[in-house]
Amino acid sequence: MTADVLVRLRGMLSTLPRAEQAIARMVLDNPGTAAELTISELAQAAGTSETTVTRFCRNIGLRGYAQLRLHLAAEAERLRADARPDVNIAGDITPADSTAEVIRKVGYADARAVEDTVAHLDVDALDRLVAAIDTAGRIDVFGVGSSAIVAVDAAQKFQRGGHYAAAWSDPHAGLMSASNLRPGDVAIALTHSGRTRDILDVLAEAKRRGATIAVITSNAESPAAVLADVVLTTAARETTFRSGGTASRTAQLTVVDCLFVLLAKLHYEESLEAMERAHDAVRGRALPMERDPR
Numbered sequence: 353m354t355a356d357v358l359v360r361l362r363g364m365l366s367t368l369p370r371a372e373q374a375i376a377r378m379v380l381d382n383p384g385t386a387a388e389l390t391i392s393e394l395a396q397a398a399g400t401s402e403t404t405v406t407r408f409c410r411n412i413g414l415r416g417y418a419q420l421r422l423h424l425a426a427e428a429e430r431l432r433a434d435a436r437p438d439v440n441i442a443g444d445i446t447p448a449d450s451t452a453e454v455i456r457k458v459g460y461a462d463a464r465a466v467e468d469t470v471a472h473l474d475v476d477a478l479d480r481l482v483a484a485i486d487t488a489g490r491i492d493v494f495g496v497g498s499s500a501i502v503a504v505d506a507a508q509k510f511q512r513g514g515h516y517a518a519a520w521s522d523p524h525a526g527l528m529s530a531s532n533l534r535p536g537d538v539a540i541a542l543t544h545s546g547r548t549r550d551i552l553d554v555l556a557e558a559k560r561r562g563a564t565i566a567v568i569t570s571n572a573e574s575p576a577a578v579l580a581d582v583v584l585t586t587a588a589r590e591t592t593f594r595s596g597g598t599a600s601r602t603a604q605l606t607v608v609d610c611l612f613v614l615l616a617k618l619h620y621e622e623s624l625e626a627m628e629r630a631h632d633a634v635r636g637r638a639l640p641m642e643r644d645p646r
Contacts, residue, residue: 359587363570374398384428468587469603488538491517495542509612514626523550535562544600546574
């Protein structure tokens, strides 16, 4: 439950009022320190009022500040249990970091994105989306910016399993494709913030055409999530050099991998045959292995 609150808070961060964002950053950056502050002390440190702190708590689904402090104390304890001597868990990348330290921090952040995403995936929602994809006439996957890379990966994986799928990153092309979707088809949108206008436009068009709408996002309260029939939430920690789009990519890829494997499991033998056909189709594109001259 504690992790759920903080994962939700990270996803909501950019949508909160500026005064509440200041509170959120203090809470996320150092939950242990924040847990020890009174509501007055936290408000003063964030440059805001006690009323704003109370409103912030309610906006993230808590009854009040006392409940927030309990969650922060539990998170601080979890971080201490996860502590590693070679990585500052809460630390950002700094100019003083060595190459080895940067590698450890990036690796830790990616691993946590995967672990947190898997821990909080809605299993029922995942099963519903797998069932919809399995019976879909076609699958459109939409993503812009860094999410476009994940959209291509998703479409390719669905194709390998024998499903008709296409990825769209150009807003105009995406709208044209969405306009041809029908009931029974599936539109999947990858959007970290859930507020990207291009994605909202294609989802609205797909919804008008009767397609099943799925959204993979870090913000379950976002406008994109509101349009969706199925919402799958990702978890990723943002840092100076790992913006929302960058940090979310690993988490999104994890969700796509789960979808692919679950789809393959539904029709095990047929999936193996489809993947083998796909492999055979591109096998000839590889250069032959060079023989060892010895």
